[in-house]
Amino acid sequence: MSDTMDRPQQPAAAQTTAEASATTDAVVATRSLTKVYGTGDAAVKALRGVDVEIGRGQLTAIMGPSGSGKSTLMHIMAGLDRPSEGTVSVDGVEITGLKERDLTQLRRDKIGFIFQSFNLLPMLNAQENIVLPLTISRTPVDKGWFERLIGIVRLEDRLTHKPSELSGGQQQRVAVARSLVAQPAVLFADEPTGNLDSRRGEEVLQLLRQSVDEFGQTIIMVTHDAHAASISDRVLFLKDGVIVHDHGSMSSDDIYDVIRSLEGICPADADGDGQGRTLAAELCAPANAAPEVVATATGGRDGDGAGLRAER
Numbered sequence: 001m002s003d004t005m006d007r008p009q010q011p012a013a014a015q016t017t018a019e020a021s022a023t024t025d026a027v028v029a030t031r032s033l034t035k036v037y038g039t040g041d042a043a044v045k046a047l048r049g050v051d052v053e054i055g056r057g058q059l060t061a062i063m064g065p066s067g068s069g070k071s072t073l074m075h076i077m078a079g080l081d082r083p084s085e086g087t088v089s090v091d092g093v094e095i096t097g098l099k100e101r102d103l104t105q106l107r108r109d110k111i112g113f114i115f116q117s118f119n120l121l122p123m124l125n126a127q128e129n130i131v132l133p134l135t136i137s138r139t140p141v142d143k144g145w146f147e148r149l150i151g152i153v154r155l156e157d158r159l160t161h162k163p164s165e166l167s168g169g170q171q172q173r174v175a176v177a178r179s180l181v182a183q184p185a186v187l188f189a190d191e192p193t194g195n196l197d198s199r200r201g202e203e204v205l206q207l208l209r210q211s212v213d214e215f216g217q218t219i220i221m222v223t224h225d226a227h228a229a230s231i232s233d234r235v236l237f238l239k240d241g242v243i244v245h246d247h248g249s250m251s252s253d254d255i256y257d258v259i260r261s262l263e264g265i266c267p268a269d270a271d272g273d274g275q276g277r278t279l280a281a282e283l284c285a286p287a288n289a290a291p292e293v294v295a296t297a298t299g300g301r302d303g304d305g306a307g308l309r310a311e312r
């Protein structure tokens with residue numbers, strides 16, 4: 001459950017990024033983030049002013065229709081791409097102005113990634129792949145931590161196998177262990193269950209949840225899967241480059257309804273019978289057309305499961 005529910009929200013405009021990070025313990029904070037691809041007639045506004053703070057030790061899901069800017073936002077927050085305007089800070093460091101070399105260093109020190117295509121190195125065995133971030137940064141392996149991690153991802157008897165000798169689920173678990181081995185300040189996961197069957201996907205989701213609950217890991221996950229998002233502490237919905245909903249823990253049904261409403265589809269039973277699914281009714285009422293929803297100042301981050309506030 002979100003620990004943001006009791007935390008007073010900061011008036012963002014009145015503070016610098018560093019101050020906001022310090023007071024809200026945001027691991028990642030963006031201010032007025034915009035991203036324009038191309039120029040002139042071909043210009044695409046992928047992000048149109050994103051202000052968000054990601055709390056430490058939380059699992060945050062980013063959802064939204066195709067083309068809404070999810071990958072763009074994640075890549076900019078992770079320092080893999082630069083914004084057109086606005087700022088990003090990661091663990092108290094303003095990264096937008098960093099030189100490429102410093103940015104690479106920061107990514108190495110503070111950021112972990114899980115990609116949809118596992119990105120394991122085929123010539124290295126599972127153990128070598130897992131400790132690769134430490135090998136690259138010449139950091140000694142913490143044996144106790146390594147063994148704990150391997151126990152959690154259940155790879156004890158697969159450490160000497162190459163990726164080609166592992167199942168898809170095992171490869172993804174190697175990728176999860178690799179992303180956690182250096183205990184990054186923030187872990188970004190791009191569709192971490194996208195290439196897995198539902199059982200393997202569920203395992204990966206449980207691992208992510210466990211790393212948040214047991215180690216206080218901060219995770220930001222882009223996903224199209226309402227079930228994956230439902231294990232999160234917070235769900236951000238993007239549409240046309242703007243965060244249109246920002247809410248605490250949600251059920252799969254509610255998430256699904258928001259996604260459908262953002263795609264302009266209202267559930268057939270939106271008016272409902274008064275027993276649940278009130279969110280669908282709220283989003284589609286009164287003319288069975290999705291209202292333009294905006295993130296409120298409190299962002300609906302109450303996590304009370306009582307539905308979203310939609311504003312016209």
Ligand SMILES: Nc1ncnc2c1ncn2[C@@H]1O[C@H](COP(=O)(O)OP(=O)(O)OP(=O)(O)O)[C@@H](O)[C@H]1O
Nearest residue numbers: 037038044046064065066067068069070071072073
């Ligand atoms: N390199 C690029 N050059 C031009 N336009 C781009 C580029 N990358 C993304 N875009 C555009 O920016 C917008 C946002 O793209 P983005 O990849 O962030 O969407 P997304 O929400 O991740 O979508 P999906 O769910 O399909 O992965 C889209 O309109 C896309 O076409």
Ligand SMILES: [Mg+2]
Nearest residue numbers: 067070071072
């Ligand atoms: Mg994408």
